[in-house]
């Protein structure tokens with residue numbers, strides 16, 4: 245079983261939106277998924293309750309109990325555990341990082357988000373874990389060009405020595421609508437721009453969690 249931690253110390257960056265969409269993408273691809281909701285707000289749980297049909301298991305847990313939750317998920321034969329963290333101090337995030345095979349650091353393309361993510365990136369590095377930034381809620385391109393805030397964010401993140409996921413998420417009402425219906429953007433319309441970017445992000449994350457086997461490389 246692999247474990248993905250979705251992190252940011254700042255509130256509202258999109259941790260829950262990203263976590264549950266990746267959980268759904270993995271579930272739709274046939275994986276057994278546990279979404280560990282570490283946030284006392286219970287947002288992922290709210291989404292699951294709204295859903296009322298099959299989907300990833302969402303389990304509410306406290307950060308100190310994460311390791312036990314992970315062991316139980318392994319025993320239950322799950323393929324993937326995704327940890328949706330709360331906007332919290334680094335001591336809480338440390339446990340999520342400790343359990344993770346890969347860490348996704350979610351931020352919006354803004355000065356304050358970039359400043360806040362630096363400490364998380366250092367934490368991931370300190371634990372010797374692999375991880376990458378994912379830019380969420382990027383504004384739409386104007387006349388085919390990225391807004392300056394996106395370029396500025398990429399430049400500042402590049403200086404932090406950690407990779408940036410090649411696929412970020414734009415600010416789209418489709419995410420809010422889908423979550424409000426207990427669904428994912430891929431279910432609502434698999435051909436929508438939102439579904440395509442979630443599918444792309446999932447493939448990138450999947451390749452990080454399960455790197456292609458060397459055996460697949462031609463002699």
Ligand SMILES: Nc1ncnc2c1ncn2[C@@H]1O[C@H](COP(=O)(O)OP(=O)(O)OP(=O)(O)O)[C@@H](O)[C@H]1O
Nearest residue numbers: 255256257258259260261331381414415416419420
């Ligand atoms: N790509 C997006 N496009 C549009 N709205 C988004 C997007 N991502 C997140 N949102 C909205 O932003 C708000 C915060 O998102 P979310 O709850 O996922 O963040 P969070 O980091 O989990 O917040 P918290 O720190 O409170 O746990 C929500 O209203 C959500 O619908």
Ligand SMILES: [Mg+2]
Nearest residue numbers: 259260283287
């Ligand atoms: Mg949340």
